[in-house]
Amino acid sequence: MKVNRCRVCKQSQLFEILNYGKVVLADAFLDHTNEFDTEEKYPLALCICNNCGHLQIDEEIDPEVLFRNYIYVTGVSDAVFKHAEHLYNSVTSLLQNPSGEVLKIYEPASNDGTILNVFKQKGCDVLGIEPATNIAKIANERNISTINEFFSEKTAKKLLKYSGSADVCIARNVLAHVCELHGFVKGLGLVLKKNGIGIVEVPHALNMYKQLQYDQVFHEHISYFTVLVLQRLFEMHNLKIFHVEEVSIHGGSVRIFFQRDEADREIRSSVERAIQEEKVLGLDSVDAWKEFAKKVSTQKELLLKELKKIKSEGKKIAVYGASGKGQSLLQFCEIGKQYIDFVVDKSPMKHGKFTPGTHIPVYSTTEIMKCKPDVILLCAWNFAEEIYSQQSEYINQGGRLLHPIPVPHYL
Numbered sequence: 163m164k165v166n167r168c169r170v171c172k173q174s175q176l177f178e179i180l181n182y183g184k185v186v187l188a189d190a191f192l193d194h195t196n197e198f199d200t201e202e203k204y205p206l207a208l209c210i211c212n213n214c215g216h217l218q219i220d221e222e223i224d225p226e227v228l229f230r231n232y233i234y235v236t237g238v239s240d241a242v243f244k245h246a247e248h249l250y251n252s253v254t255s256l257l258q259n260p261s262g263e264v265l266k267i268y269e270p271a272s273n274d275g276t277i278l279n280v281f282k283q284k285g286c287d288v289l290g291i292e293p294a295t296n297i298a299k300i301a302n303e304r305n306i307s308t309i310n311e312f313f314s315e316k317t318a319k320k321l322l323k324y325s326g327s328a329d330v331c332i333a334r335n336v337l338a339h340v341c342e343l344h345g346f347v348k349g350l351g352l353v354l355k356k357n358g359i360g361i362v363e364v365p366h367a368l369n370m371y372k373q374l375q376y377d378q379v380f381h382e383h384i385s386y387f388t389v390l391v392l393q394r395l396f397e398m399h400n401l402k403i404f405h406v407e408e409v410s411i412h413g414g415s416v417r418i419f420f421q422r423d424e425a426d427r428e429i430r431s432s433v434e435r436a437i438q439e440e441k442v443l444g445l446d447s448v449d450a451w452k453e454f455a456k457k458v459s460t461q462k463e464l465l466l467k468e469l470k471k472i473k474s475e476g477k478k479i480a481v482y483g484a485s486g487k488g489q490s491l492l493q494f495c496e497i498g499k500q501y502i503d504f505v506v507d508k509s510p511m512k513h514g515k516f517t518p519g520t521h522i523p524v525y526s527t528t529e530i531m532k533c534k535p536d537v538i539l540l541c542a543w544n545f546a547e548e549i550y551s552q553q554s555e556y557i558n559q560g561g562r563l564l565h566p567i568p569v570p571h572y573l
């Protein structure tokens with residue numbers, strides 16, 4: 163469904179920055195070759211609101227289609243464990259809980275419970291709220307209490323009634339997926355104790371801009387946030403951002419800490435600093451993003467040129483990473499089986515399937531040493547360091563890793 167009104171300010175002033183054409187949903191992996199001809203495609207375009215500067219796509223897919231049976235499982239990546247530890251330390255230092263009370267933690271979109279598990283092991287009382295039925299089941303089997311629902315104002319009211327309010331409410335990598343932003347943010351405020359802490363993590367539009375991460379754009383990602391816009395949105399619901407941290411996960415995310423208006427923590431300088439950096443780059447302006455679009459088309463040309471060159475030498479190319487990002491890049495650049503022999507991914511749930519739109523087979527990462535492709539296109543560039551060290555044997559034997567952005571280069 164085409165959307166004309168901005169999801170933050172509700173004005174009809176969306177301006178198109180980059181058109182991706184009609185693409186298959188980035189998580190719609192196929193089981194059989196006979197499904198190739200019947201894939202459903204949807205229009206995709208990145209837009210900016212001329213009124214409030216909010217970046218978003220102008221298409222909306224039913225969340226029931228996107229998230230009820232989701233295949234991203236948090237626990238698969240090693241980096242996520244370290245990330246959870248860091249998050250726990252940040253929270254406990256900010257909360258100052260001298261009486262040592264058991265902290266109550268809520269996590270909307272808790273996935274398989276990996277993050278909550280870290281908090282639980284440290285003695286917290288945890289509850290996950292996860293819309294994907296298959297993944298909520300995995301979390302419950304791991305003894306992480308999880309209710310199978312989308313988080314919203316309505317869910318927040320239910321939580322308050324049955325479980326009470328929370329000391330900490332964490333929403334990692336979910337706000338960007340939410341159609342009804344206002345209901346979600348209002349709900350976050352509702353479940354917090356008077357002096358509770360809310361944490362939201364989203365891929366930062368600043369990094370998307372600086373590193374040309376146009377592959378962050380796919381239907382699951384509805385919004386692309388700056389701190390500037392987050393502050394406007396949270397203020398509409400009587401919530402104050404009091405601290406901002408940059409985190410390296412997902413290609414550079416921003417983590418905001420917020421509280422209810424009546425809470426008494428002072429606003430740290432990190433908030434103003436983050437907003438100033440965005441203003442200097444003009445991230446709420448159409449002009450900055452027009453420049454972004456121009457650079458993207460140059461990057462696409464360079465990448466295709468490099469892949470053509472490798473193929474013309476009769477060499478083999480594989481892709482590392484069957485994430486949403488990877489599918490966005492492959493579909494946007496129209497990179498299919500004419501260039502890529504196979505895709506590898508750490509998630510066993512994707513093995514044996516075919517990539518959406520581009521129909522490349524997906525295997526386990528062990529396939530790398532079996533088939534020894536000459537070049538691996540690194541679509542999971544956000545885990546570049548981890549992959550580089552894991553594939554040292556491949557690299558020592560002459561294998562090369564091609565990092566696609568901001569300009570294609572070898573590691």
Ligand SMILES: [Zn+2]
Nearest residue numbers: 168171211214
């Ligand atoms: Zn707007």
